[in-house]
Amino acid sequence: SDAPVIAVDGPSGSGKGTISRLLAQRLGWHLLDSGALYRLTALAAMRRGFEFEDATALAAVAGALDVRFAGDGERARVLLEGEDVGLAIRAEDCGAAASRVAALGPVRDALLQRQRDFRRRPGLVADGRDMGTVVFPDAALKIFLTASQEERASRRLKQLKDQGVSANLPSLLRDLAERDARDARRAVSPLRPADDAIEIDSSGLDIPAVLDRILALARERN
Numbered sequence: 001s002d003a004p005v006i007a008v009d010g011p012s013g014s015g016k017g018t019i020s021r022l023l024a025q026r027l028g029w030h031l032l033d034s035g036a037l038y039r040l041t042a043l044a045a046m047r048r049g050f051e052f053e054d055a056t057a058l059a060a061v062a063g064a065l066d067v068r069f070a071g072d073g074e075r076a077r078v079l080l081e082g083e084d085v086g087l088a089i090r091a092e093d094c095g096a097a098a099s100r101v102a103a104l105g106p107v108r109d110a111l112l113q114r115q116r117d118f119r120r121r122p123g124l125v126a127d128g129r130d131m132g133t134v135v136f137p138d139a140a141l142k143i144f145l146t147a148s149q150e151e152r153a154s155r156r157l158k159q160l161k162d163q164g165v166s167a168n169l170p171s172l173l174r175d176l177a178e179r180d181a182r183d184a185r186r187a188v189s190p191l192r193p194a195d196d197a198i199e200i201d202s203s204g205l206d207i208p209a210v211l212d213r214i215l216a217l218a219r220e221r222n
């Protein structure tokens, strides 16, 4: 497909999930939440009792994922084998497991085409870690969204509290630092900005401000 792509990459808690969803809504484009595919792979593997060291088995799980994304916006649902797992995949343990399966090359390869299949007219907003570097290297616009570790941890704390999940800042900070390190130093598709990415530090910026900046950049590119 030659539909245009906006790649939004960055570490967890940078706000890229929210920003990507709003961006897709504003543009009327499709949305790819690539992290959800890694989370779903991790969940499916955990449910089957697979070891996270078994790259071959995990790649098979990733390749055969029976997943459906239904609806969008606030009412978006994620179905794994027909079951709504929207909440299960957002849990911290699933995120940590996702970052482990995401370090495996065969798993990433198994998810590559599935991600590219999201590219349809009129366009795609792709949210992830390697959207601009690996999955959509020809994206029309590449954003690398960051925020300080403290800011990201406290945003995550608020998110969890809103969902009625108990959590504390020190342990969130520790988990975040661990996940960042694992995502950045892995051998395959490490988290890094594409050479032609535009970095936006969202610390101290609110969501509409970040959104406006990206929309302005998108208009410039057209």
Ligand code: C5P
Residues within 6 Å of the ligand: 012, 034, 035, 036, 038, 039, 095, 098, 099, 100, 102, 103, 127, 128, 129, 130, 131, 179, 183
């Ligand atoms: O973005 P999210 O927190 O849902 O992603 C969960 C994990 O999946 C990340 O920590 C990262 O290890 C992995 N991931 C990835 N490549 C992507 C998206 C997510 O490696 N494109």
